[in-house]
Amino acid sequence: MRMRKYIKMLIISLMMATVMVPVQPVQGATAALGIFSLVTSAINKAIKAIDLKIQRAQNKVIWLQNAQKTLENTLTKLKLKEIGEWTDKQKKQYESYYEELTKVKSIISYYQRIRDVVEKQGLMVQEYGRLWNLLRQDANFTADELDYMEDVNSGILGESLQNIDHISLIVQSFTTKMSDAKRLELINEASNQIDKSYNRLRQFNNQNILLSVQRSKSLSEIESVKRYYGIQQ
16 A cells, blocks of 8 residues: 555656655654664674684684695605605595695685675665665655655665575584585575665665656756766766
8 A cells, every 4th residue: 555655656746746845854764774773783793703704714724734734844854665654644634634624715715705795785785874864865755755765775674684694594504514505505595685685775766866856846956966866967
């Protein structure tokens, strides 16, 4: 019902070029800023947690590389006969270091990919903050319209929290027996979900910006609105 009402208002406004009416910031703006702060905090915590895991993994890589180097140095100092007598224990230890090193490097690449996904989420949140701050101060919209915009934007942004929870499960998957293929599938799914939310956010707000331009009564007002939203001339 509310969606139909909003669409009806958009159609009427496009046909009649309604007069610009100054409005006070809607009360919903408080809710919008609240969820913006909540999601931003969650994203920052996720990035810090991932950075810590990357640092620990990188430290382990250094330790394994040094251990490997120690065994290699020992081997180069041995005489030909002694090399042949190199114990199975040392051979297995070297192989174990190599396998573990390969595994840790793979984990680091996964963590870095996950971090990229979270940063993409952060860019979406920044875009939300920038656009909503402009829209809620635009005198071309009524209080009811701004309230609706806030609901839609907050709803899209709220999906981010679910996506962050999804990413947290992926991070935890490194302590379970999840296959690399499944883990990669989940990472791609999270990335695609962010792209969808980001595109919905931009499409919805671009439509609102276009409406503001169309409601402008003169050429000077149109140019002013375009400058306000940073639209290229």
